[in-house]
Amino acid sequence: MKVLVLTFGAVFLALAAAAAEPDASRFQLERSGDHFVRLDRQTGAMSICQDKDGALVCRMAADERAAYEDELDRLSQRVTKLEQGGLVQRALPSDAEIDRSISIMERMMKSFMGMVKEFQSEEKTNPLPQKT
Numbered sequence: 161m162k163v164l165v166l167t168f169g170a171v172f173l174a175l176a177a178a179a180a181e182p183d184a185s186r187f188q189l190e191r192s193g194d195h196f197v198r199l200d201r202q203t204g205a206m207s208i209c210q211d212k213d214g215a216l217v218c219r220m221a222a223d224e225r226a227a228y229e230d231e232l233d234r235l236s237q238r239v240t241k242l243e244q245g246g247l248v249q250r251a252l253p254s255d256a257e258i259d260r261s262i263s264i265m266e267r268m269m270k271s272f273m274g275m276v277k278e279f280q281s282e283e284k285t286n287p288l289p290q291k292t
Contacts, residue, residue, distance in 0.1 A: 188199045189209070196209040198218050209218040220228065253261075 186201055188201060190197045190199070194210070196216070198207040198209050200206070205220070205224060207218040207220055209216050211217075219225075
């Protein structure tokens with residue numbers, strides 16, 4: 161009888177949760193001994209759920225919780241480093257880098273202007289017929 165009540169309660173809670181969510185097929189519940197395993201089909205996260213006083217209470221699995229805590233610690237350390245270091249200042253380019261960039265741009269512009277002059281000379285030798 162107790163198993164029937166627990167099963168009915170779990171199914172009822174799952175249906176209520178599915179009705180509240182826009183995507184009812186996102187989570188999948190599977191019974192495993194005296195608890196349920198909930199799979200989030202979008203993220204792949206797994207939670208262990210238990211019936212507590214008629215409510216289904218879900219908690220992250222232990223290995224996921226450890227990974228979650230490690231990621232929080234890593235991000236916290238990164239934020240602390242960024243806050244202590246202030247904004248990262250980029251060094252200005254050296255004179256050699258500026259000269260190299262300008263020479264590349266000059267070659268590109270000379271090549272482009274050469275193509276423009278070539279098209280202009282072709283246009284003068286082969287004018288398009290006037291259709292007006």
